[in-house]
Amino acid sequence: MNDASLPQIVIIGAGPAGVRAAQTLVQAGLRPIVIDENSRAGGQIYRQPPPGFVRSPKTLYGFEAAKAEALHASFKQLLPQIDYRPDTLVWNCSPDQLDLLHAQRHTTQRYSHLILCTGALDRVMPFPGWTLPGVYTLGAAQVALKAQGCVLNGRVVVAGSGPLLYLLAYQYAKAGADIVAVLDTARVGDKWRGLPQLLRQPLTLAKGLYFMAWLRLKGIALLDSVQEIAAAGTEQVTSLRWLRHGKASEIACDAIATGFGLRSETQLADLAGCRFLFDQLNQQWLPERDAAGRSSVAGVYLAGDGNGIAGADAAELSGRVAALSLLEDLGLPADLSQRSQLQNALAANQQFRRGLETAFPTPVHWARQCTDALLICRCEEITAGQLRHSVAQDGSREINRLKALTRVGMGRCQGRICGAAAAEILAQASAQELPSVGRLRGQSPVKPIPVSAALAAEQSKGPA
Amino acid sequence: MSLLRRVAEQERPQLTFWLDGRQLRACAGDTVLTAVLSQAAQLRRSEFSGAPRAGFCLIGSCQDCWMRREDGTPLRACSTTVSAGMRLLSGNLPVQLEGEALP
Amino acid sequence: MSRMLDVMETDIAIIGGGLMGTAAALALRRQQRSVILLEQGWCGAQASGVNYGGVRRQGRPASQLPLTQRAHALWQQLPQIIGTDGEYRPCGHLKLARDAGDMQELLRYREMAASHGLELELLDASALRQRYPWIGQHAYGASLCAADGHANPRLVAAAFASAAERAGARLLQQSAVDACVFDGNFFLLQTRAGMRVRSRFLLNCSGAWGKEIAERFGESVPEQPIYPNMGVTEPLPPLMNLSLGVVGGGFYARQIERGNVVLGGGRGQGQLALDATRPRVASTFAALASLTEMVPALRHAMLIRSWSGVEGATPDQQPVLGPSATTPGLLHAFGFSGAGFQLAPAVGEVLAELVMHGASSTPIDAFSIRRFAPH
Numbered sequence: 013m014n015d016a017s018l019p020q021i022v023i024i025g026a027g028p029a030g031v032r033a034a035q036t037l038v039q040a041g042l043r044p045i046v047i048d049e050n051s052r053a054g055g056q057i058y059r060q061p062p063p064g065f066v067r068s069p070k071t072l073y074g075f076e077a078a079k080a081e082a083l084h085a086s087f088k089q090l091l092p093q094i095d096y097r098p099d100t101l102v103w104n105c106s107p108d109q110l111d112l113l114h115a116q117r118h119t120t121q122r123y124s125h126l127i128l129c130t131g132a133l134d135r136v137m138p139f140p141g142w143t144l145p146g147v148y149t150l151g152a153a154q155v156a157l158k159a160q161g162c163v164l165n166g167r168v169v170v171a172g173s174g175p176l177l178y179l180l181a182y183q184y185a186k187a188g189a190d191i192v193a194v195l196d197t198a199r200v201g202d203k204w205r206g207l208p209q210l211l212r213q214p215l216t217l218a219k220g221l222y223f224m225a226w227l228r229l230k231g232i233a234l235l236d237s238v239q240e241i242a243a244a245g246t247e248q249v250t251s252l253r254w255l256r257h258g259k260a261s262e263i264a265c266d267a268i269a270t271g272f273g274l275r276s277e278t279q280l281a282d283l284a285g286c287r288f289l290f291d292q293l294n295q296q297w298l299p300e301r302d303a304a305g306r307s308s309v310a311g312v313y314l315a316g317d318g319n320g321i322a323g324a325d326a327a328e329l330s331g332r333v334a335a336l337s338l339l340e341d342l343g344l345p346a347d348l349s350q351r352s353q354l355q356n357a358l359a360a361n362q363q364f365r366r367g368l369e370t371a372f373p374t375p376v377h378w379a380r381q382c383t384d385a386l387l388i389c390r391c392e393e394i395t396a397g398q399l400r401h402s403v404a405q406d407g408s409r410e411i412n413r414l415k416a417l418t419r420v421g422m423g424r425c426q427g428r429i430c431g432a433a434a435a436e437i438l439a440q441a442s443a444q445e446l447p448s449v450g451r452l453r454g455q456s457p458v459k460p461i462p463v464s465a466a467l468a469a470e471q472s473k474g475p476a
Numbered sequence: 477m478s479l480l481r482r483v484a485e486q487e488r489p490q491l492t493f494w495l496d497g498r499q500l501r502a503c504a505g506d507t508v509l510t511a512v513l514s515q516a517a518q519l520r521r522s523e524f525s526g527a528p529r530a531g532f533c534l535i536g537s538c539q540d541c542w543m544r545r546e547d548g549t550p551l552r553a554c555s556t557t558v559s560a561g562m563r564l565l566s567g568n569l570p571v572q573l574e575g576e577a578l579p
Numbered sequence: 580m581s582r583m584l585d586v587m588e589t590d591i592a593i594i595g596g597g598l599m600g601t602a603a604a605l606a607l608r609r610q611q612r613s614v615i616l617l618e619q620g621w622c623g624a625q626a627s628g629v630n631y632g633g634v635r636r637q638g639r640p641a642s643q644l645p646l647t648q649r650a651h652a653l654w655q656q657l658p659q660i661i662g663t664d665g666e667y668r669p670c671g672h673l674k675l676a677r678d679a680g681d682m683q684e685l686l687r688y689r690e691m692a693a694s695h696g697l698e699l700e701l702l703d704a705s706a707l708r709q710r711y712p713w714i715g716q717h718a719y720g721a722s723l724c725a726a727d728g729h730a731n732p733r734l735v736a737a738a739f740a741s742a743a744e745r746a747g748a749r750l751l752q753q754s755a756v757d758a759c760v761f762d763g764n765f766f767l768l769q770t771r772a773g774m775r776v777r778s779r780f781l782l783n784c785s786g787a788w789g790k791e792i793a794e795r796f797g798e799s800v801p802e803q804p805i806y807p808n809m810g811v812t813e814p815l816p817p818l819m820n821l822s823l824g825v826v827g828g829g830f831y832a833r834q835i836e837r838g839n840v841v842l843g844g845g846r847g848q849g850q851l852a853l854d855a856t857r858p859r860v861a862s863t864f865a866a867l868a869s870l871t872e873m874v875p876a877l878r879h880a881m882l883i884r885s886w887s888g889v890e891g892a893t894p895d896q897q898p899v900l901g902p903s904a905t906t907p908g909l910l911h912a913f914g915f916s917g918a919g920f921q922l923a924p925a926v927g928e929v930l931a932e933l934v935m936h937g938a939s940s941t942p943i944d945a946f947s948i949r950r951f952a953p954h
Contacts, residue, residue: 032490049536049555056535062505062557065485104860111860118864131539145517145530146479152534160510161485165478186591188483188541237914247528248479248517266477361752378508390532392541393524416628416733424813424883456858460539460813462550462880463867467878470868523814523838542813548879550813 019342020122022047022110024102024280025129027055028324029316029331031087033127036335038093040344045095045121047102047112053087053229055131055316056151057324060084061159072158074183075219081326082426105283112459118469125311125335125342128281128299129327130318134271136429137172137378141243142270143390150176150271153184153228163189166266169252173243174273174372178223183228184269193263194227195238195254197272197375202237209367212360214247240381243268273374274321275432279318279454285309290447294320294367295376296432297451303355305334306341306362313338326361376446379436388437389430391423396437403441411450414438427452479513479530491560494546496568502558509534509541509553512566519543519553521567528567543567585775589591589615589749591934594756594792596622599912599919600766600784601739601750602927603952605660608746610935615776616748617768619755619788620853623736624640626786626919629888630807631831632732633822634921636697637724638688642945643922644695649941650925651726657735660924661742665735666835671821672727673711675873677721681826685722699724713818715875729822729833732920739798739923759795761906780908780934787851787891789899790914794903796906798828800899802914802950808862810885814838818876830911831868840877842870847887856887892916900926900946902933910934911948 021037023030026048035293037044038224046053058073058080069077097114104111107235110121134149148156148164150172156162167190170181181194210217227234238254253262278299282288286299287308301314313334316327333354339346380386384397398418408414411421411434420434423428427434431452439446488503495512502511509531512519518528519541531541534554541553546563591607593600597616599710604614608692617624632656636647658664676682680703689699700723707714707721714721744750751774758769759781766781783792790802830844844866849856863885871877893899896916903909912934919926925941932939 047515051557061485064488064505066487067484071484106857122858133533133535143522143527143529143532145528147532149533149538152532155534156480156510157483160480160505160507161482162480162510162514163483165481248477248530267479390538393522406741410621413624416624417737418700422884423541424881425537426884429538453854455884455886456860457882457885459536460542460550460883463812463871463880463882464549464878466864466867467871470864542881544879548876550879550881 018262019124021045021127021338022121022123023127023129024054024265024316025055025131026050026087026096026098027129027131027316027317027327028058028083029318029327029334030055030127030129031083032091032328032331033129033315033335034090034094035086036332037338038090040339040346043093043095045097047097047100047110047121049099049101051098053096053098054080054084056155058083059155059159061161065161067161076324083328099460101461102280103461104457105280107285113465116462116465116468118461118465125313125338126284127313127315127331127338128284128318129316129331130277130280132274132276132317132321133428135273135275135432136270137272137375137428138382138386138388138392138433139241139243140386141245141249143387144243144245144249145247146245146249146267147243148267148269150180150269153180153269157183157187163187164267164269166190167192167264168267168269169193169195169263169265169271171238171252172271173197173269173374175220175368176271178227179222180269180407181227181232182223185227185232189308191232192265193226193233193235194246195241195252196234196236197238198372199237202373203371206367206369206371209363210371214369216364270370272378273372274317274376276318276320277428278318279426279458281307281312281314283456283458284312286312286314288451291320293366295374295446304337304351305330306337322358322365326358329358329361333358350419377436378438382437388433389420391430392419394418395419398436399434400441403438408438409442409444409449409450411435411438415452421452426455428457477517478515479517480510481574482514490544491558493558493560495564496566506558508543508551508556508558508562508564511558512564516566518566542575546562583867587615587749587776588776589613589776589778589850591615591780592617592766592776593782593785594759594768595784595788595913596740596750596752597625597627597784597786598623598736598739598923599915599926599930600782601736601743602923603782603784603912603930604743604748604927605739605746606927606931607934608748610931610936611659611915614743614748615755615768615778616743616750617756617776618750618752621752622740622750623733624853626890626915626917627736627887627923628733629809630732630890630920631916632729632833632841632920633672633810633824633831634667634669634730635727635822636822636921637672637674637692637699637727639918640897641691642694642915642942644692644697645941646922646925646929646943647662648696649928650922653924653928654921661735661738663734663738665730665738666753667728667730667735668911669726669728672724673821673823674722675714675718675823675825676722677717677826678719682720684826685720689722697724707727713874713876714758715873717872727822731835756792759792760907761796766908780910780929783911783913785910786913787889789891789911793899793903793911796909798903798904798905798948798951800914800948801894802891802899804851805890805917806849806856806887807890807917808845808847808858808866808885808887809841809843809845810858810863810866810882811842812840812877812880813883815840815880817873823873825869825873830866832870832874839879842866844869849887849889851889856889858885858887890915890917898946899948900929904949904952
């Protein structure tokens with residue numbers, strides 16, 4: 013019997029945030045639905061390879077093996093007590109219903125409460141040649157190794173900013189990849205400036221230093237203060253050029269792993285009607301979230317990196333916080349003192365995050381220096397020059413307007429990859445501060461869906 | 477050169493699939509992206525410039541890795557597991573939709 | 580404490596920066612009249628920017644045919660008028676029949692249209708499949724208007740606004756009108772931000788908000804907001820070489836040069852406000868089902884985006900176009916009920932004629948606001 017007034021809790025995402033949120037709800041006697049776009053739980057950092065793969069957690073996750081194993085074990089225990097929907101894409105969110113795609117078929121899922129744990133992907137800065145085969149995000153390079161037992165082939169350059177550069181180079185070199193250089197846009201001074209806050213998490217700091225030392229011992233070039241990277245090649249990457257302290261250099265390579273920190277995936281929060289604010293630390297529009305994990309929409313909660321980058325540990329904490337707040341809002345017993353403790357831990361983590369941002373600053377104004385010829389939008393192949401031209405010709409001052417007139421962000425990825433750079437260019441060309449140009453609005457379907465799914469849905473409705 | 481190189485998990489059952497009409501082998505559990513790029517250097521060609529593309533984020537976010545089967549159906553290479561007998565096109569043959577395409 | 584702001588004087592004030600308003604602004608500038616246009620959001624972002632993009636005469640009622648023919652001539656000169664082609668392609672509009680009953684309807688329409696100088700060609704099933712092999716077996720026949728076509732509404736709306744501005748119209752965006760009154764000689768408008776405008780003429784081109792403006796002058800129009808439902812596929816190899824519709828309007832679809840197929844059908848949902856609409860999955864799916872029934876090759880496509888927007892509709896699906904019944908100098912041009920895009924260039928000229936001469940050479944009596952006056 014289906015009572016529409018009973019709470020129907022749906023958790024979107026089965027990474028650290030989603031798993032801990034589910035666990036907290038199950039402990040309170042509830043049975044949430046957990047929707048996972050992947051085939052197995054764990055999200056990105058604790059991504060599990062397909063069944064039948066043999067490497068140990070130590071090999072897969074290195075220093076994070078214990079945490080990964082703990083998370084996976086927890087999930088396994090949870091499985092009989094939740095309604096787990098793997099390989100399922102949530103492509104639309106209405107006030108009380110989700111539209112799902114699973115095995116090429118469309119279904120809907122009613123909800124009364126949502127916990128959005130949608131995670132993040134690499135923040136991407138376009139550079140000449142970045143669409144060449146052989147250029148991948150840092151996350152992509154990791155997933156290839158973790159989930160498929162592959163590395164990028166040939167000579168690999170790791171380029172960008174953020175601590176992930178060193179982690180990836182280390183993982184790759186250990187696995188037998190040919191890392192020829194690590195190019196970091198941060199300056200040495202940045203790392204020193206960030207040190208005081210980084211010291212708040214000495215273990216994390218130590219790991220980072222360890223990776224760098226290990227790489228140096230292997231003779232791998234680690235260069236800081238790198239600017240203006242540019243990849244060359246015709247059918248695939250053949251070399252990477254850069255500037256450093258005014259001097260130009262070039263290195264032959266076959267692959268580039270690039271990333272500049274992480275960027276939250278927020279389209280579902282947008283479709284759910286959440287209010288957004290421009291977050292200075294993350295340099296991104298993020299759904300408003302209070303300390304208890306509530307969004308601006310009653311019944312919608314936010315947790316994990318999908319709402320501001322804070323790392324896997326913080327994701328586990330915020331998943332639990334959001335679930336506790338949901339329980340509180342349902343009038344069910346919720347351990348609020350525990351929630352306070354978790355919130356304190358999250359606040360402390362934020363300090364560390366600020367340290368990371370100081371030590372590994374994202375070159376947020378990167379796009380402003382780029383030439384007109386640079387491709388900003390991969391999907392639609394729109395150049396920086398086309399964007400600047402529209403600002404000059406059409407007086408575009410707002411990002412959705414720019415999208416309507418130039419097609420930037422109109423492609424399959426709906427601006428996930430190009431949106432940040434496009435906003436930078438618009439801000440500069442129209443002489444505005446970045447937040448003033450607005451944000452690209454999410455549109456359903458947030459990822460492409462096959463027309464055949466629509467047809468199957470229509471057919472199953474039967475004669476009108 | 478191929479874009480991916482296997483360094484682990486090599487003791488897996490093999491299967492046969494087709495790429496641009498050529499018969500190739502993959503390992504059970506490979507994504508389509510792995511199956512193709514471990515022996516090739518592109519997944520598709522850009523609709524506008526014709527430039528080769530080979531995916532980018534590998535986590536189903538960037539939508540750069542969409543390929544088509546020979547029967548015209550689309551699939552996202554990084555999030556689809558390769559299956560025996562799959563017939564894929566990587567963009568070097570013209571994509572036809574069923575029904576006559578215009579010249 | 581209120582600031583004394585200067586009043587901006589102008590011949591004509593226009594409320595609404597969609598295509599009707601900007602086309603009128605451009606036409607009036609050609610007549611050397613001064614124009615200030617006030618738009619609450621961004622020019623061309625409402626109905627003008629979100630509609631399907633059909634540039635179509637076929638299917639319109641007899642009363643609209645003179646206006647649509649006038650517009651058609653202007654579309655052929657679009658680059659001269661607004662400086663860009665707005666991706667306008669007069670590649671043809673094909674209206675499909677599903678059965679003999681539909682075909683009869685197309686036949687009757689063709690007869691009526693011919694008497695107004697609009698030539699249509701009827702195709703039976705075999706002619707249809709020979710000429711357009713991508714149309715599937717379910718099509719019983721069709722009516723072709725060879726010189727109808729489609730364009731990119733976002734580009735065209737923006738281009739009309741830019742052209743009007745280049746011609747010397749003052750376009751004030753993000754300038755919602757708070758108050759507008761007539762003092763017997765002049766119209767006085769005030770925006771939310773406190774800007775004030777005084778004009779001899781006022782053009783109400785405020786689309787779905789047209790009713791609200793009309794009400795301030797004692798005129799009641801039963802206009803309702805409607806929300807079109809639109810979607811678009813990924814870029815596909817060239818397949819559809821004209822704009823496609825079907826008797827009954829279940830779907831409409833066109834393939835742009837970059838390859839995406841833009842389709843529409845059914846209704847979205849929302850409110851009469853900016854950024855307050857969204858498409859309906861059920862409408863999109865139904866449109867896709869109808870479309871792929873007629874164009875089977877699209878079964879393998881992917882939908883990458885859908886959207887809705889606000890349009891103003893009247894019970895008889897005819898616009899409100901012409902002088903106010905209560906206030907001299909007030910002209911209305913709203914409520915185009917989802918079919919205004921093609922008409923816009925001509926509507927602009929008609930409004931200019933009404934300002935300059937008090938009458939238009941194109942018959943517009945059928946669109947008079949008086950038809951809603953209580954008897």
